[in-house]
Amino acid sequence: MHIYRSHVLVCAGTGCTSSKSLEIIDRLEKGIIKNKLEHDIQIVKTGCFGLCAEGPIIVVYPEGAMYSHVSVNDVDEIVNEHFVKGRIVKRLLSGSTEGENNSYETADFFKKQKRIALRNCGVINPEVIEEYIAYDGYQALGKVLTEMTPEQVLDVVIDSGLRGRGGAGFPTGKKWLFAAKAAGDKKYVCCNADEGDPGAFMDRSVLEGDPHSVIEAMAIAAYAIGSDQGFIYVRAEYPIAVKRLYIAIDQAKKLGMLGDHIFGTDFSFNLELRLGAGAFVCGEETALMTSIEGKRGEPRPRPPFPANQGLFKKPTILNNVETLANIPVIINKGADWFRAIGTKNSPGTKVFAVGGKINNTGLVEIPMGTTLREVLYDIGGGIPNGKKFKAAQTGGPSGGCIPAEHLDVPIEYETLIELGSMMGSGGLIVMDEDNCMVDIAKFFLEFTVDESCGKCPPCRIGTKRMYEILDRITKGKGEVGDIEKLEELAETIQSAALCGLGKTSSNPVLSTLRYFRHEYEAHIIDKKCPAGVCKELLDYMIIADKCKGCTKCSKVCPSGAISGKIKEPHIIDQSKCIKCGACLDACPFVAIIKK
Secondary structure (H helix, E strand, O other): OOOOOEEEEEEOOHHHHOOOHHHHHHHHHHHHHHOOOOOOEEEEEEOOOOOHHHOOOEEEEOOOEEEOOOOHHHHHHHHHHHHHOOOOOHHHEOOOOOOOOOEHHHOHHHHOOOOOOOOOOOOOOOOOHHHHHHOOOOHHHHHHHHHOOHHHHHHHHHHHOOEOOOOOOOEHHHHHHHHHHOOOOOOEEEEEEOOOOOOOOHHHHHHHHOHHHHHHHHHHHHHHHOOOEEEEEEEOOOHHHHHHHHHHHHHHHHOOOOEOOHHHOOOOEEEEEEEEOOOHHHHOHHHHHHHHOOOOOOOOOOOOOOOOOOHHHOOEEEEEHHHHHHHHHHHHHOHHHHHOOEOOOOEOEEEEEEEEOOOOOEEEEEEOOOEHHHHHHHHOOOOHHHOOEEEEEEOHHHOEEEEHHHOOOEOOHHHHHHOOOOOOOOEEEEEEOOOOHHHHHHHHHHHHHHHOOOOOHHHHHHHHHHHHHHHHHHOOOOOOOHHHHHHHHHHHHHHHOOOHHHHOOOHHHHHHHHHHHHHHHHHHHHOOOOOOOOHHHOOEEEOOOOOOOOOHHHHHOOOOOEEOOOOOOOEEOOOOOOOOOHHHHHOOOOOEEEO
16 A cells, blocks of 8 residues: 655635636646656545535645635645645645644534535545445445344444434434334335525535435434335435435445445435425425435425335335434444433434534534534634624524524524524524625525425415515514414414425524514504615615715616706715615725615
8 A cells, every 4th residue: 555745635625626727636646647756656536525605615634724715826836836845835825723833623613513424525536445444435435234233233223312313303213213114025124315405505415425424324224124125315406415425325325335235234225316496495305205206306294204114105214314424323323422422312412514604614513502602603713704693593494593692502402492493404604793684584584485395385375474574674664463464374374384494494584583673663554674784674874974975886787867967966866766775885984885
């Protein structure tokens, strides 16, 4: 085996490839060949490192130097300075690193994280099965097939306390146990990789960076419940994830990790991909299974539950990508090890896709019980431009907003529900003082209206009526009594909708009403948007004392609403103003305000 002097890890996940990381890899390879370093330096095409705000990222070992915002034009300098001369290029080092070595391991972004589901992302080449095996890959599958009974596997997963990472947090072991006990000549194991929440990309990153962890976990699950067939349902909009899954499945078959008589035992397991067309409702388990069957993805009434009658009316278990990624580690290290992480009721870690008004956008994996303040400020680097934190939306369209007053509440399933939100799959959208909470609720509800399958009237009609009320409120046409109508509609939808997505669709409205009712009242009664977001409720004003008469505002105004002589204060005709904000952006003297 050849030993290289340096390993150069380059992110080849969706975010970095969109910023030309593949071209960076090509330039690196050419530079290495040019300097005759091909026997000294190995390029490793990895998955996402997590710190998406600083991509494309390159990490060079053994130094652990993490270069961020790397462009193709920076590559030659890295090759000549670092690879040839052994000098770290300090100007390209990540802004989140500290210390003399400027090491990847010392980055503030990673200090409070505990990477279990993301353990191999940014570490291995996901298209090389031998690299996964080198990091204990398929060891757990070998262990369960040669040393454990299905019942013992179920006991370990139950004892670990692992809860589903894709929604309400149902205990994974119990779900497996129900399917194992269900009568049926055929059983199925399914993976939900649909991930339709706005701002969520946790599952995509695991599939792109560590697809074998999911394949291994599904084989373990199949052994535990008595299944020989699995399906991964992944949205077609994830081309890199799909490609790497196909590669991983093919490699696993060739090495005997999938197929007949795995590890020389009587256990056989086959795995297929099914591509989804991007319907949000297909994230709901029964709709997903209906889609796999080749039918329109619509939820089914429950009971019967999938553990008894799921895919093709056979006993079926469905877990999302992150849930499954935990399984091999739990088998290898034991239930007690996993339970020692997190909290009593929510053991382990949770991956969040952190986005919005935050400096360090990206993937974060934290022990359950970590506070929102730690995520936002210690890991996320705080709010940009000195703005004040206002709220964080967790759980996507099914979740709710957590306001600043609850920054120090530990993140776990029950506490989020108590706050009017939910864990969901793990999207975390950060908002600052410039966000309008009525507009935020409208955004998520508009998404739900568009994505509703339309099967049940409470969701199909109820969410539409709620959106119409919100739309009126944000346009200055709200009426006294609208808040009560929203609450009544929300309660009806919660109690009468067919599936979990419908039942939780009103959460963004209810949580914003709970914590930001005064903003709704300002929109309805005062006809003002306190955050200055809702255009119909804004007035753009020129402060005469600050206006120098430079005419830049009048030149960019598309409606001719601004008038005035050169070097004299200008005025805005409110009857002509279309509230576009072009004048505000153009004014060099901060003489224009919106109120």
